Amino acid sequence: MSDRPAASLRLDSPLRLISSLRLDSPARAAGAVLLLAAVAGPLWLTDFWLQAGLFAMAAAVGAIGLTLLVGVAGQLSLGHAFFLGVGAYTYTLLAGEREDGMSGFGLPPVAALLAAAAVAGAAGAAFSPIAGRLRGIYLGLASLGLVFLGRHVWLNAEDVTGGYNGRTVEAFAVPGFSFSDEDPDYLAVLGTPFGELHRLWYLFLAVALLAAYCGRGIKAGRAGRAMAGVRDGETAAASVGIRVARVKATAFTVSSVYAGVAGALTALAFGRVAPDSFALTVSIDYLVMIVLGGAGSIAGASAGAVFVSVLPLMLVQYSAHLPFLSAPGSGGVDAATLSRFVYGVAIVAVLIFLRGGLAGALRHLGIRTARAGRPSRPARPAERSTPKESAP
Template identity: 50%
Template structure:
């Protein structure tokens, strides 16, 4: 068969020069190299940075996983949810209770003392179950009504955390047990000694690699999900439920699946969040936490995996960095002193950034990065564009006999 084909208009197009789907273009190669370079840098970073940056990085990894889950629900599917803090609380409390042991004031009621890996898995699954239970309500509501209904879960969660003392620890909360995997502990005083390149790997270094591994897996799954057929169905659902239904998309089923995946992401983020702060208390999972996650995805860019990563990194690290350098920054004071503390300054910072993003760059930080990135036209696209331009000056196509000679 010839490598060329004749179009009805008489033009001949070379198929060998057209870009093939899934081909390794220069842009894809550059993106892959950049991702691999970033992973390598993150792998060797614990050998050179201080403990503060490792703790901050672990908190950022937890925030990225939670932001990815919320972005799949709000940005990709178009379902407004203010209940993300509730699902984080479910994951954190489940892990703490299942893997917790009795001892001390915070853990006076004890726990199941199951392996931490089992506690982490159950934390993710129980959070997903909570999302499935709420999904029938989500299937009947849209927009602000869904947001208000989901807000009720946060208030219910606060009440349960304060009153179910035997599981949650009540107002004082519970201490979070250290995570361990097949006998290798990621924290605590009983951790086996580990030295790499002359650097002792303690709790912070080990938690860094745990968070990095889980974050990479979460990003990979979210990216593949968005690009898959279910991901395109979710995007169609976001644009128009009627159009999605006409195209054969089961609207209620896909809404339920979106809540399932989002809540499971939140459950994993809740486990890492608990390991990061060291305790689980009701005040840690209030409405402010849900608002912070909404700020992450709006600032980073709705519907973008890269945007969720950028937004979560900025919003979660800003208060920690400002608090660390409060004495060196103007207008920022240490807690307990009159003035603006680091948490308030961070809220002003990313609050103002959100206003600017909404006004001037609705695509968020990811959209800004795409705009600043130099665009290159693929060879196939150039040939197609040249063919389209030349068709405007080509001779008219022969008349179609079925239309009586009128080719309009």
């Protein structure tokens, strides 16, 4: 029987929970501010920024999956766009209706979203035997073949994908509530009418937060430690009992599940899917995201996804106010070309000056802030020898 009072037993857990919520670092404080801004964003953002936010949050989900594969497990992949396409077309096929010569199953969108994650994960698991036998640039080249295979399927399976022109995406809905503008129920919050973009914003935000939470759990758990061991050295990992092939298969499967969800979210954000949305450049963009953010960092991958996704949209939106930008196809520097230049400069700068990416910079800033705010310990006074009392 414990001698501690009953009140102490009841208050122990809540007090620990409250103490764990202290914003004692720049990273935690910045995360809290960003979360509050994201929750309140639809109340004051325009449609352009809402649309850009949807693309950024969808990309963040896919970038988290890729950073687990590349940054944590150390497995190079250039086929992320293929798994994005699998998720997007699976959702479109299962949630869509059969019309205009295209197949459709008319399943509930929630079930279609879960199926998109499952089918993409199954595709990653099917590729895992190849991933288990290759590593480095050879694995990257093997995964690159998936992008060309996927593009061939997207273009030729016209009854499923719609071919070159693509097909529209069924709006998301849950029982009793629709995320589409066609919903006759009027919804307003603090005087702001909530249309499809506003409703999808909170759906995407919830999925992105869940993806980040699960990603941190995987990285910090037993599976993450095994992935890190394989990344640091396959021979050493095998010598301590880690099954290297199984760890690689797990990493590819988990990354593919994330990509499947990201693909379905991207399809919902666009409202339409087409083969060009899952080209090789998309895989390169995702690699840029995790390099800029810091390979292996969940928060860094999310930050890199926001940068890479939003920058081209901003340049296109405000190209009229930037005199050095030319119209697309004119032979000058257009918004897309400038964004590629910025990516290149940013990558070189990160590799030279910030080897840990944005996450590493914030980590160093937090360490310096903690050291600066820590009070200096006063000098210990010299100990004086006192004569011992003589025994009586």
